[in-house]
Amino acid sequence: MKIMIDAGHGVDTPGKRAVDGMKEYEFNSAVAHKLKEFLLMFKGISVLYAHSDSEDVPLHVRTNSANLHDVDLFISIHANAHGDGKDWTSAEGIETFVYQSKPKAATELATLVQAELVKKTKRKDRGVKTAKFYVLEKTKMTAILCECGFMTNKQEAALLRSDDYRTLCAKAIASGLSSYYNLSKVKPTPSTPIYKVQVGAFSHKQNATKLAKELKNKGYHAIIVK
Numbered sequence: 001m002k003i004m005i006d007a008g009h010g011v012d013t014p015g016k017r018a019v020d021g022m023k024e025y026e027f028n029s030a031v032a033h034k035l036k037e038f039l040l041m042f043k044g045i046s047v048l049y050a051h052s053d054s055e056d057v058p059l060h061v062r063t064n065s066a067n068l069h070d071v072d073l074f075i076s077i078h079a080n081a082h083g084d085g086k087d088w089t090s091a092e093g094i095e096t097f098v099y100q101s102k103p104k105a106a107t108e109l110a111t112l113v114q115a116e117l118v119k120k121t122k123r124k125d126r127g128v129k130t131a132k133f134y135v136l137e138k139t140k141m142t143a144i145l146c147e148c149g150f151m152t153n154k155q156e157a158a159l160l161r162s163d164d165y166r167t168l169c170a171k172a173i174a175s176g177l178s179s180y181y182n183l184s185k186v187k188p189t190p191s192t193p194i195y196k197v198q199v200g201a202f203s204h205k206q207n208a209t210k211l212a213k214e215l216k217n218k219g220y221h222a223i224i225v226k
């Protein structure tokens with residue numbers, strides 16, 4: 001299964017900042033990175049990014065890339081803003097969007113992801129909503145967009161900056177995906193025993209060096225460990 005993660009906006013996108021100055025992209029890309037790590041713990045998952053740290057990728061390039069790579073899921077990560085973005089407001093909480101036509105799969109997935117986000121972060125549940133967002137409209141596969149808290153809410157802006165909150169959001173999204181797609185964890189490969197050959201142990205380093213040299217002369221790879 002191919003999943004494209006889209007960290008909304010870019011480093012240089014004008015506006016899109018918290019009242020305290022944090023760039024929205026900072027949050028979005030950090031969660032994208034963590035989400036990728038969580039998703040790669042599941043079997044049969046490959047992850048692509050729609051965004052880039054080096055340039056502000058236009059929306060049509062992101063959606064074209066998702067369609068071209070024929071990914072199974074497009075998931076866009078954002079932080080919300082209320083008002084003109086210059087003042088703190090009381091708007092708060094988390095909401096997840098699907099395209100206005102309410103595609104069935106996206107709506108079911110969004111419902112699970114939204115529930116996990118609210119459960120893990122304990123923020124206000126603003127529910128699953130519909131919108132005519134470009135990335136939801138132009139992607140041909142299941143697509144959802146998460147708004148993980150308000151940059152214009154003083155308390156949430158502080159959370160959006162914190163590594164713990166970013167981890168919680170990524171974990172919640174991964175867990176929503178895993179229950180919708182029935183993902184199973186990659187089994188850790190059982191460690192096979194390694195047999196080592198020892199040819200000598202010395203209390204004087206020069207003796208060890210001498211033997212190592214002899215072995216090397218005979219074509220063996222020898223290392224000295226204390």
Ligand SMILES: [Zn+2]
Pocket residue numbers: 008009016024078079080
């Ligand atoms: Zn955004």
